[in-house]
Amino acid sequence: MLVDERRQKILNITENRGYVSLQELVTEIDASESTIRRDLEQLDGSGQIRRTRGGASYIGESLMGFEDRSTQNMEAKRRIAKMTADLIEPGEGVILDGGTTTLEVARHLVNKSLMVVTNSLPIANLLASHSNIELILIGGYVYPKTGVSLGPVAVDALRSINVRRLVMSVGGITEKGLFNSNTLLVETEKQMMNSADEIIVVADHGKFGHSALAHLCPLDRMDLMIVDRDVPESWKSLVREQGVAVLEEE
Amino acid sequence: MLVDERRQKILNITENRGYVSLQELVTEIDASESTIRRDLEQLDGSGQIRRTRGGASYIGESLMGFEDRSTQNMEAKRRIAKMTADLIEPGEGVILDGGTTTLEVARHLVNKSLMVVTNSLPIANLLASHSNIELILIGGYVYPKTGVSLGPVAVDALRSINVRRLVMSVGGITEKGLFNSNTLLVETEKQMMNSADEIIVVADHGKFGHSALAHLCPLDRMDLMIVDRDVPESWKSLVREQGVAVLEEE
DNA sequence: TCAGAAATGATAGATATCAATCAAAATATA
């Protein structure tokens, strides 16, 4: 059997079953353990399967790298996401910024009829298979860490868009305003804000009191901020003083 | 955290990533190894995940969005993809059109240093996590069936791009030229052709002799066509007569 | 045909995972 033939066989088996043990492969392909190991090493290296201890598993086209890595305050993020999604009415147009919380928002939107604009690969991925959602993807340079599109291409694409609401996530919030860690991202988000009538910011308690590299906007640029119950009262009143509505849990 | 909540979390993570190691779960859920083991045992016993040595993998159809399990001529497509990928040299810029075959091409490119431009969500997903690849995503209306961006937004974004090679897939090939099933897609692909110096078309034997709704271009617009060994000689010579190079299996 | 390169199979020590067990903590029940 040729090398590529054998690897193709491994690929097929893995794809069909989702997972195979190394021993199964050794038996079925009738090659030595070492050979199969080397095949797995190669196939894993080229991104075709995922090697695991004792075998290999299939790599779907799923969200892969991005999601779930930072489960910080995930509980709070989920509750915030639910509240946010409940605000969105059928038939609306909405921009969803990239982020863990906004991805959770998207999960709650899959059954509504909406026009969604997003620069986030994970969100696009989630929504693309739902035909009730008209999905407009914002392209650009893709930032590998989070899978969002950035830069001039993204900004240009956003210029021709106008929707009712923007749901935005941020890296940090201080009395100076909103922050994110990437200047290109901030440029993109500024254009998002120009393209929407109402600016909604979702922020869990971990965001307050922290700034970041790039300043996005002052607090009063927001229309509505949605937070969890663990955000100190002092922060909420500070934001309210700027004329921004604050929606908190129950 | 409640028991069921924890198990749901394991389920979610497993489903999203296809596979998780036990150690990852211990870290992210912050429970003891024993507890997670017991959870996995339970979830495996009730058929919700498949337990593997060192972790767990997702069970059930890899519904993962777009890809069609019953794709025609998958073997041939894979071999064509391999040949195509071998042509691409490190440092190049390349446009990858959406399609089953081009997705396979992308799999072979993950370890090269490249600039990749694509309008395909599945391809973007695959490549986004590889930092050696500079990924530029073409946005636009997302066609739910296949997860590719189409329309004026996509065309505009492509206008400002110029790369060495375009790898394109087609719906059908006749003596009249290349076809695809969607007019918006064809408009987008026409701009792709303008944005590349060399046009490579990948086509398995199932494509020949079939036209489709929208005419893309005449045969002589191609520079190189890559086919499998089952394409009849008559088609290959027809294409060659138009001054197009044809690369076939060995 | 021959030499060099690549692929293969076997082995062994190091390392990680597993199942089983038990005590402590949390929860439920009387």
Next chain:
DNA sequence: TATATTTTGATTGATATCTATCATTTCTGA
């Protein structure tokens, strides 16, 4: 409140897998 039950976390010896190495075989190109 006290007791029984369940859940959890830590430990341990047994077992499986991993990496690295090396001799052998197969493939490749001059």
